[in-house]
Amino acid sequence: MxxxxxxxxxxxxxxxxxxxxxxxxxxxxxxxCVDVDDLLAAVATGQSDVAVVSLDAPGLDPASVALLxxxxxxxxxxxxxxxxxxxxxEHAQRLGISAVVGSGELASLPGVVTTVDDVADTxxxxxxxxxxxxxxxxxxGERDRGRVVVVWGPAxxxxxxxxxxxxxxxxxxxxxxxVLADLDPYGGTxxxxxxxxDEVSGLLSASRLAAAGQLDERFASVCRGVGPHLAVxxxxxxxxxxxxxxxxxxxxxLQSARGxxxxxxxxxxxxxxxxxxxxxxxxxNALTLAALEQADEVAAVGSADPVGLTRLARGLVDLRERTPxxxxxxVVNRMRATIGWSEKEIxxxxxxxxxxxxxxxxxxxxxxxxxxxxxGRPVADLGDSALTQGLSALADAVFPALAGADDxxxxxxRLLPLRGGTRARPRRRGxxx
Ligand SMILES: Nc1ncnc2c1ncn2[C@@H]1O[C@H](COP(=O)(O)OP(=O)(O)OP(=O)(O)O)[C@@H](O)[C@H]1O
Ligand SMILES: [Mg+2]
Numbered sequence: 001m002x003x004x005x006x007x008x009x010x011x012x013x014x015x016x017x018x019x020x021x022x023x024x025x026x027x028x029x030x031x032x033c034v035d036v037d038d039l040l041a042a043v044a045t046g047q048s049d050v051a052v053v054s055l056d057a058p059g060l061d062p063a064s065v066a067l068l069x070x071x072x073x074x075x076x077x078x079x080x081x082x083x084x085x086x087x088x089x090e091h092a093q094r095l096g097i098s099a100v101v102g103s104g105e106l107a108s109l110p111g112v113v114t115t116v117d118d119v120a121d122t123x124x125x126x127x128x129x130x131x132x133x134x135x136x137x138x139x140x141g142e143r144d145r146g147r148v149v150v151v152w153g154p155a156x157x158x159x160x161x162x163x164x165x166x167x168x169x170x171x172x173x174x175x176x177x178x179v180l181a182d183l184d185p186y187g188g189t190x191x192x193x194x195x196x197x198d199e200v201s202g203l204l205s206a207s208r209l210a211a212a213g214q215l216d217e218r219f220a221s222v223c224r225g226v227g228p229h230l231a232v233x234x235x236x237x238x239x240x241x242x243x244x245x246x247x248x249x250x251x252x253x254l255q256s257a258r259g260x261x262x263x264x265x266x267x268x269x270x271x272x273x274x275x276x277x278x279x280x281x282x283x284x285n286a287l288t289l290a291a292l293e294q295a296d297e298v299a300a301v302g303s304a305d306p307v308g309l310t311r312l313a314r315g316l317v318d319l320r321e322r323t324p325x326x327x328x329x330x331v332v333n334r335m336r337a338t339i340g341w342s343e344k345e346i347x348x349x350x351x352x353x354x355x356x357x358x359x360x361x362x363x364x365x366x367x368x369x370x371x372x373x374x375x376g377r378p379v380a381d382l383g384d385s386a387l388t389q390g391l392s393a394l395a396d397a398v399f400p401a402l403a404g405a406d407d408x409x410x411x412x413x414r415l416l417p418l419r420g421g422t423r424a425r426p427r428r429r430g431x432x433x
Contacts, residue, residue: 001026002114003048005073007033009057013078013103017052024110036064037283040248043071044293050113055079055092055100062213063252065096070251074116078103094213146177146258148265149398150291152319153301154311155269159333159362160184162369163301163394164266165193169378170395172229174402177261179223181233183250185242185268185287188235195376196224202233203245203253210249219256231260247290254294262399265291271318292323297357297398301331304339304361309349316354327357331394336364358397362390 004021006029008014014032021027030048033039036059039051051068053060055077068075076099081088083102092100099116101109151164161184168180182190182203191198206222209215215222223231233253236242257263267288283289292298300319302312312330319328330350335343343361350359365379365387372379380388396403 001028002050003028003030004113005029005031005033005039005042005048005051007036007039007051007053007057007060008078009035009054011054011056011078011080011103013080013106016106017078017109020106020110021052021113024114027110027113036060036248037246037286040064040067043068043073046071048073050074050076050116052076052078052109052113053097055088055095055097059246060095061211061246061248062094062096063210063215063246063248066255067248067251069096075099076101076109076112076116078106078109096213146179146260146262147296147399148254148258148263148291148294149297149299150265150267150295151299151301152267152271152288152292152315153269154308154315156303156308156311158301158303158308158312159331160269160301161189161193161266163299163331163333163362163391164264165190166378166380166391167299167395167398168230168232168264169226169380170392171262171264171399171402172227173380174395174399175229176399176402177229177231179231179233179257179260179263181253181257181263181265181291182235183265183267183287183291184235185239185245185284187239188237188266190232190266191224191234193373193376194226194232194378196226196232196234198224198234199237201235201237201241203235204237204241206233206253206256207245207249210252211246215252215256216259219260222253229261233257235266242284242287245287247286250287250290251294254291265295267291269315271315271322289322292319292326295323295326298323298326298328299331299394299398300328300356301333304332304335304341304346304364308334309346312350313353316350316356320354328354329358329360329394329398330356331360331362333362334364335361360390360394360397362394363387 004027021029031042033042036057051073053075065075075097077092077097078101079088080103083100099112101112151160153160168178171178182188202222206215209218222233225231254263270285272285300316302308332346347359363386368379368385368387371382
């Protein structure tokens with residue numbers, strides 16, 4: 001039985017196509033989708049085989065089509081023009097769809113749906129994985145290219161950006177290529193943490209390139225280099241611009257990034273899936289959720305105080321549901337004697353909330369982080385401290401293959417060196433850049 005998702009985007013062929021598909025033995029239409037976001041949400045459930053889409057559906061872009069494929073869903077486009085029209089063929093090819101049915105050929109749609117195997121899809125000589133590649137194998141291959149570590153934390157500014165930025169810097173200090181992507185849908189601050197004065201948002205540029213199907217080849221243009229190993233994709237310049245980034249584009253961004261090296265992602269705090277309650281779109285938290293879907297590991301940052309730990313406890317339960325099977329490492333930040341709890345007591349609480357892959361404590365160090373903020377530098381650049389040591393130990397645990405590689409001895413990069421990029425600012429002599 002072939003399960004079909006239908007996205008007709010209000011085209012007049014919807015009803016006849018629906019009737020033809022339902023009448024065809026061996027075909028079942030699982031859902032009529034209202035828009036591309038609805039289609040991609042349906043695809044993620046893993047129950048469909050083919051997506052019949054209007055070639056002109058608003059928001060249908062190469063990133064969305066790539067996401068269909070990653071879920072082993074074969075796309076078939078329907079156009080109201082003739083399928084052999086040159087513009088139509090070019091448009092389909094740009095999207096990465098090879099099976100196109102003209103509205104005058106609707107009678108052939110069920111036959112196309114049952115036979116499309118999509119293996120011949122190539123663009124610019126770029127061979128995409130065929131649909132028979134099991135998802136698990138694709139994921140294993142991707143893991144060889146670089147790990148995606150998503151830094152999440154509940155509301156209340158527990159230190160997500162501080163941890164993400166410094167974790168990425170620790171990887172760079174170990175001379176391994178790393179991409180730090182700012183995907184916080186409530187406004188990006190990674191650039192400010194690293195003293196990057198950039199008017200162009202890497203995230204917005206990346207989403208535009210992903211929509212045009214050009215992100216892979218132009219990935220370097222969306223990054224700002226900080227030293228030779230760290231590439232930063234800066235975040236949203238204003239919180240209200242989250243609408244310009246779609247989950248499929250986040251997906252594409254992280255796929256491209258992991259082709260360059262390890263990836264550290266800064267996200268937002270909220271985990272609710274607003275789209276599931278009504279078909280509102282686009283969903284703001286979808287950026288965070290899309291990042292979590294790609295995570296090889298999650299670092300959950302909580303603040304070491306009663307409110308922070310309560311929020312962390314609830315968040316860990318939600319995370320578990322969102323990312324089943326993905327290791328979650330807890331980082332209890334801003335540890336201080338005045339709170340009156342020992343590490344052992346906090347460990348007891350955290351382990352009571354959820355089974356975690358590891359537990360780390362980072363001390364409160366207001367003076368050091370003030371200096372880091374004012375100078376736009378990672379803390380490791382500002383000399384040794386308990387906080388730096390804690391961040392270094394965290395990096396060793398999250399990236400064990402790189403452990404002990406920051407001893408200052410020259411060594412070759414372990415992953416592909418980054419292409420292009422510019423330095424944010426000159427670094428001090430003797431620093432890792
Ligand atoms: N260990 C620490 N000691 C002292 N201050 C800290 C520590 N960690 C973070 N901070 C401070 O807490 C504030 C919030 O940190 P950060 O921006 O990293 O949090 P966030 O979770 O990313 O917040 P937001 O919700 O704004 O994105 C900053 O002023 C930062 O310097
Ligand atoms: Mg932040």
